[in-house]
Amino acid sequence: xxxxxxxxxxxxxxxxxxxxxxxxxxxxxxxxxxxxxxxxxxxxxxxxxxxxxxxxxxxxxxxxxxxxxxxxxxxxxxxxxxxxxxxxxxxxxxxxxxxxxxxxxxxxxxxxxxxxxxxxxxxxxxxxxxxxxxxxxxxxxxxxxxxxxxxxxxxxxxxxxxxxxxxxxxxxxxxxxxxxxxxxxxxxxxxxxxxxxxxxxxxxxxxxxxxxxxxxxxxxxxxxxxxxxxxxxxxxxxxxxxxxxxxxxxxxxxxxxxxxxxxxxxxxxxxxxxxxxxxxxxxxxxxxxxxxxxxxxxxxxxx
Amino acid sequence: xxxxxxxxxxxxxxxxxxxxxxxxxxxxxxxxxxxxxxxxxxxxxxxxxxxxxxxxxxxxxxxxxxxxxxxxxxxxxxxxxxxxxxxxxxxxxxxxxxxxxxxxxxxxxxxxxxxxxxxxxxxxxxxxxxxxxxxxxxxxxxxxxxxxxxxxxxxxxxxxxxxxxxxxxxxxxxxxxxxxxxxxxxxxxxxxxxxxxxxxxxxxxxxxxxxxxxxxxxxxxxxxxxxxxxxxxxxxxxxxxxxxxxxxxxxxxxxxxxxxxxxxxxxxxxxxxxxxxxxxxxxxxxxxxxxxxxxxxxxxxxxxxxxxxxxxxxxxxxxxxxxxxxxxxxxxxxxxxxxxxxxxxxxxx
Numbered sequence: 001x002x003x004x005x006x007x008x009x010x011x012x013x014x015x016x017x018x019x020x021x022x023x024x025x026x027x028x029x030x031x032x033x034x035x036x037x038x039x040x041x042x043x044x045x046x047x048x049x050x051x052x053x054x055x056x057x058x059x060x061x062x063x064x065x066x067x068x069x070x071x072x073x074x075x076x077x078x079x080x081x082x083x084x085x086x087x088x089x090x091x092x093x094x095x096x097x098x099x100x101x102x103x104x105x106x107x108x109x110x111x112x113x114x115x116x117x118x119x120x121x122x123x124x125x126x127x128x129x130x131x132x133x134x135x136x137x138x139x140x141x142x143x144x145x146x147x148x149x150x151x152x153x154x155x156x157x158x159x160x161x162x163x164x165x166x167x168x169x170x171x172x173x174x175x176x177x178x179x180x181x182x183x184x185x186x187x188x189x190x191x192x193x194x195x196x197x198x199x200x201x202x203x204x205x206x207x208x209x210x211x212x213x214x215x216x217x218x219x220x221x222x223x224x225x226x227x228x229x230x231x232x233x234x235x236x237x238x239x240x241x242x243x244x245x246x247x248x249x250x251x252x253x254x255x256x257x258x259x260x261x262x263x264x265x266x267x268x269x270x271x272x273x274x275x276x277x278x279x280x281x282x283x284x285x286x287x288x289x290x291x292x293x294x295x296x297x298x299x300x301x302x303x
Numbered sequence: 304x305x306x307x308x309x310x311x312x313x314x315x316x317x318x319x320x321x322x323x324x325x326x327x328x329x330x331x332x333x334x335x336x337x338x339x340x341x342x343x344x345x346x347x348x349x350x351x352x353x354x355x356x357x358x359x360x361x362x363x364x365x366x367x368x369x370x371x372x373x374x375x376x377x378x379x380x381x382x383x384x385x386x387x388x389x390x391x392x393x394x395x396x397x398x399x400x401x402x403x404x405x406x407x408x409x410x411x412x413x414x415x416x417x418x419x420x421x422x423x424x425x426x427x428x429x430x431x432x433x434x435x436x437x438x439x440x441x442x443x444x445x446x447x448x449x450x451x452x453x454x455x456x457x458x459x460x461x462x463x464x465x466x467x468x469x470x471x472x473x474x475x476x477x478x479x480x481x482x483x484x485x486x487x488x489x490x491x492x493x494x495x496x497x498x499x500x501x502x503x504x505x506x507x508x509x510x511x512x513x514x515x516x517x518x519x520x521x522x523x524x525x526x527x528x529x530x531x532x533x534x535x536x537x538x539x540x541x542x543x544x545x546x547x548x549x550x551x552x553x554x555x556x557x558x559x560x561x562x563x564x565x566x567x568x569x570x571x572x573x574x575x576x577x578x579x580x581x582x583x584x585x586x587x588x589x590x591x592x593x594x595x596x597x598x599x600x601x602x603x604x605x606x607x608x609x610x611x612x613x614x615x616x617x618x619x620x621x622x623x624x625x626x627x628x629x630x631x632x633x634x635x636x637x638x639x640x641x642x643x644x645x646x647x648x649x650x651x652x
Contacts, residue, residue, distance in 0.1 A: 050402030
């Protein structure tokens with residue numbers, strides 16, 4: 001993957017979706033950026049996208065999503081907007097992306113960005129050369145309590161899993177539970193589960209239960225094979241609870257912990273059809289983080 | 304009923320206020336940039352302030368189903384710190400063209416100084432260049448002259464009058480604004496700006512003209528949003544059975560809501576809101592039954608009672624955007640006040 005191949009790909013998507021006038025404006029703005037613009041003008045052009053581009057989802061086709069994943073394993077533009085694609089396309093028009101001047105210009109953009117621009121900027125970073133230069137910046141996005149910003153930095157991209165150190169990574173994971181962001185969309189989550197992360201999740205589970213609050217269903221996604229007897233006990237406690245989404249998630253967690261025998265016993269006497277269906281699909285091997293998609297309330301209408 | 308509040312400073316309102324506004328039917332708001340009760344001393348605090356109008360406040364409002372828009376500008380008070388003002392003016396282009404920015408504002412005059420005028424003109428030119436609406440704050444001291452000058456200078460800068468909103472009008476200034484073809488806005492803020500009752504009288508006089516009236520979350524002590532039902536129930540000296548039941552239910556709902564959702568986990572809040580929602584449904588039903596019993600002529604009497612009440616309550620205010628068609632419904636709302644146990648807001652002198 002290079003920045004220019006991603007740019008070419010985004011350009012194709014945009015050309016097919018933008019009205020002629022918007023595409024002309026974008027072309028002019030990109031040409032200006034290619035020639036070199038000062039940081040104020042650069043930020044201004046990114047802002048102006050909202051005045052010229054069509055508003056709405058990018059809505060890539062299945063083939064386009066597959067192409068995106070080919071370009072950068074783990075990149076899923078399924079939930080991108082046209083504004084974001086246009087802004088990413090403009091950022092990638094810079095000729096100095098591998099130099100400090102681009103980092104400085106981008107940092108200046110972050111300082112003056114509104115929510116929409118922040119999301120677009122965070123979503124663009126994984127395509128830039130020298131990813132390590134932006135690890136702190138993506139970390140800032142993952143500290144945000146604005147869910148859209150958090151998602152832009154953490155979800156649908158391989159950046160965090162491949163770049164974050166253990167501390168930053170664990171904080172990203174637990175933060176998702178706090179802002180109720182979809183952890184199942186953090187690419188590479190399954191590959192970076194650990195004993196320490198399971199311990200943090202189980203401590204949080206205890207806190208929630210002490211406070212008589214429901215446990216976030218995605219907490220069960222964080223355990224994987226870790227956490228030992230304590231994890232199994234927590235999962236079993238969730239399974240005898242009344243929260244259907246939590247029970248479905250705990251059922252998947254039980255399978256992820258390798259307790260298939262126990263799960264099949266439970267499935268045999270499960271009364272709730274939705275919970276039983278989840279148990280059965282887990283027994284059939286639907287165990288990856290993607291199995292949690294059906295439990296995501298914001299995925300009510302998956303595209 | 305759904306409301307659009309075209310001028311509110313959410314920076315000085317609590318999350319509980321957003322909750323109440325949402326329940327009252329407020330669905331969209333405009334937060335113009337302004338002074339924060341004391342003058343800033345650093346450029347960075349302006350940057351962070353503008354950022355919060357485009358970021359956090361937007362997000363915060365969206366959690367309550369309220370679309371948050373804003374106006375960006377250097378206010379007249381802080382325009383008098385000329386060294387800092389020059390730097391802030393350079394910031395304006397970096398923020399004013401963003402999505403969600405619907406105007407340049409609040410700008411204009413405070414003391415009508417040359418420094419204020421320089422900042423005003425610079426921002427008017429920017430607005431003309433970018434085809435933007437301008438929201439003008441009119442001065443409280445020497446208001447009449449300040450408004451005339453605001454209009455003159457805006458015209459001289461080439462701003463189309465239909466792109467100009469002059470705010471904080473009163474009986475003495477509104478004709479000047481309307482004659483020029485600009486929008487006249489009124490701030491219902493009884494202790495220092497328009498009182499609700501005066502507003503009603505003025506609108507009766509001007510009802511054939513385009514204008515808008517609003518309540519805003521000012522820096523001062525004021526209620527953020529009023530439910531029409533509350534005002535009606537409140538304004539009646541003797542409640543019909545339905546209304547008494549409504550009052551009782553409302554008290555229970557209020558007790559259940561004693562802790563705001565910002566201080567709780569959302570799931571917890573949801574569980575807690577269920578009985579509240581059920582109560583509110585009963586409340587609405589009780590109010591509707593009370594309302595059915597009221598004849599049209601009673602409405603007139605109630606308005607009069609509400610006016611009486613307003614006379615004794617300097618805090619009464621309302622929210623909304625009116626024009627000729629909206630007038631008949633909205634005017635009732637400006638005439639009464641919020642429930643007595645409404646939130647006390649963080650306030651500044």
